[in-house]
Amino acid sequence: xxxxLKGSPIDINIIQICAPTADKNDAEMHELYSSIEAILKxxxxxxxxxxxxxxxxxxxxxxxxxxxxxxxxxxxNARGDDLENFAINNNLVVMNTWFxxxxxxxxxxxxxMDKPGKIVRNQIDFIPTCKQTFQKQLYNSENLPxx
Numbered sequence: 001x002x003x004x005l006k007g008s009p010i011d012i013n014i015i016q017i018c019a020p021t022a023d024k025n026d027a028e029m030h031e032l033y034s035s036i037e038a039i040l041k042x043x044x045x046x047x048x049x050x051x052x053x054x055x056x057x058x059x060x061x062x063x064x065x066x067x068x069x070x071x072x073x074x075x076x077n078a079r080g081d082d083l084e085n086f087a088i089n090n091n092l093v094v095m096n097t098w099f100x101x102x103x104x105x106x107x108x109x110x111x112x113m114d115k116p117g118k119i120v121r122n123q124i125d126f127i128p129t130c131k132q133t134f135q136k137q138l139y140n141s142e143n144l145p146x147x
Contacts, residue, residue: 002039013043017053022079029079033086040090045130048137051092052127054108057083059097059126068097073106073123083126092128096141105142 005012015036020028036051043049059068060076067087087094103121111120127141 007048011044011047013047013049015039015049015051015053017051017055019054019056019079021056022077026078029082033082036086037090048130048133050127050129050133052125054125055079055083056124057126058122058124059083059094067092067128068094070097071100071106072097073103073121083128087128090128091131093131094126094128095138096125096127096143099141101142105144108143 001016003014003016005014017032017036019032040049040051057079058074058077059072059080060074061070061072063076064070065084065088068084083094086092106123107121108125109122113120123143125143129138
């Protein structure tokens with residue numbers, strides 16, 4: 001879904017996505033990224049663009065790049081690699097990995113199958129945005145999980 005907002009002094013484009021789950025084949029994921037890239041090519045580079053949503057990706061602790069820094073939860077999976085490559089190839093930064101937050105402000109999904117002593121929480125929703133927007137206008141990003 002693409003939402004285009006007229007702003008002053010600059011317009012804002014929001015692309016909302018919901019990626020296939022990890023049990024789906026990689027072709028579906030690559031098709032999603034290709035669709036997003038096609039939309040990005042049509043947008044004005046001087047506008048603010050945000051590509052947010054459920055990527056079903058885990059970018060993982062301990063690895064950094066020009067797009068993702070270590071303020072994340074858990075271990076990286078293949079979808080996390082795909083997200084990082086997508087961000088780098090499209091000159092985006094994943095802004096909700098750039099701000100240090102307590103763990104309760106990082107997870108975006110909690111397993112409905114939690115057992116006593118084994119609570120599963122993951123960070124699978126991300127907010128890539130263009131680098132120039134990030135560097136000039138953003139000062140924080142945090143998740144507000146349901147209680």
